[in-house]
Amino acid sequence: MGVIGALTLDQLRVLVAIEEAGSFSAAGRKLRRVQSAISHAIQTLEDTQGLQLFDRSGRTPRFTEAGRVLAAQARQVLRQAEAFERAAQSIAAGLEPELSIALDSFVPTGPVIRALANLQLAFPDLTVTLFTEGIGAAERRVRDGGATLGLCALLPSTAQDLQATALTQVTLAPVVAPTHPLASETRPLTRDILAEHVQLILTDPLQRPGPSFSVVSPRVWRFVDIASRLEFLLAGFGWGTMPHHLVETALESGRLVRLIIDDPAVLPGSIGLFAIHDRRRPLGIGARWLLEELQRQGWFAKP
Missing domain, CATH: 3.40.190.290 (D-Maltodextrin-Binding Protein; domain 2)
Known part of the structure; x- marks a missing residue:
């Protein structure tokens, strides 16, 4: 059970369940708990925060103004906690915490945007940093570790530290x-x-x-x-x-x-476009997925 200071994530889940279900009893059915457990969780939350979240003067407890505001805040905290758990699980499975990409100014942006849109669908919690570079800078950023992948219009040097994958001809x-x-x-x-x-x-x-x-x-x-x-x-x-x-x-x-x-x-009538990465730094799951997606992209319509 997650704890934030004197709060627990379970208390926040109960608060949100009451707002969504409409009553303590309905929240209990939704969470598969007896109503007394729901009441105890809310009472503990009120005691620890020093606030009255529900008006109990009538037959059915109703949200106070403070209760409604904090229920909305609780929903945001729960979403962030779920995102945290997903990110932690993904990183533990090999997904890099952040993917940085350097684009040469020659690179057509349409196929890159489509590939990144698909990457976002596949890995919604992966943070992406995109650098748009002048000539030579994308390769340099990959070399110094500032970017995991570089997309550049000039064939990289034959140095053994770089792996180049051909994508298309510009x-x-x-x-x-x-x-x-x-x-x-x-x-x-x-x-x-x-x-x-x-x-x-x-x-x-x-x-x-x-x-x-x-x-x-x-x-x-x-x-x-x-x-x-x-x-x-x-x-x-x-x-x-x-x-x-x-x-x-x-x-x-x-x-x-x-x-x-x-x-x-x-x-020359055209120039090769390549995806490059440093051989000494193994690609994470997201980078490997994106590289394969870039290779699948239709970069240009046939003339």
Whole structure:
């Protein structure tokens, strides 16, 4: 029997049962106890708290104002106690107390949201922390133990401490604003032509001078945040390669123009998306379940 100071959880259960059933006798039937046991539990609760919870002046005891307020509080305490017991049982069975996930900014959020919604249904008491990271940061957070799982758009290094699971391919689109000179360029868009213009790239702020993935032009503007880079692309400050799912609406509306570059040696058409975790830290039940759910997700509709 749980005890909270001078309270017991059983006393709170009796109080809530009376409110739900409507009387002492009905609460006794609900809890399968004699009415005298119900009366004793309430009397003890009133004595320990120094409050009158029921008005007994009539034939049937009725809640006082204090009794109704405390019955509502009792219901909340019981719900929290039940959640505590479920969490303790789940953790004892191998469910991690908290699951932290780091997402690269390239990651499509739709499949992740669906997977996390299913995770919540399967493990309603599991606390989840979600980090949205710039380029390189998701892998770094997994390495330093700040996140259990990382979802990143770049293939992790071949270091033996990381386990990588392929999830999908993210289609890339080189884009410019319709007012940019490249949008009206009639020559084939070779590396030399692209190099004549400023390229807007993503960079890792903790690495100098930063990664060189898909960098073609010697003239670059570096961005840590992919949303800010998109704003500058829309404003015509340069050209850049974006995940297609992030610019699809802008392309359809004409706010951006897709550059036709057929040579994959200049710019790749897609990039792999991976789930990574540290081999030295075994995954808990929730993380393993989520990883399998992410693999089941349909990330993109077929073109």
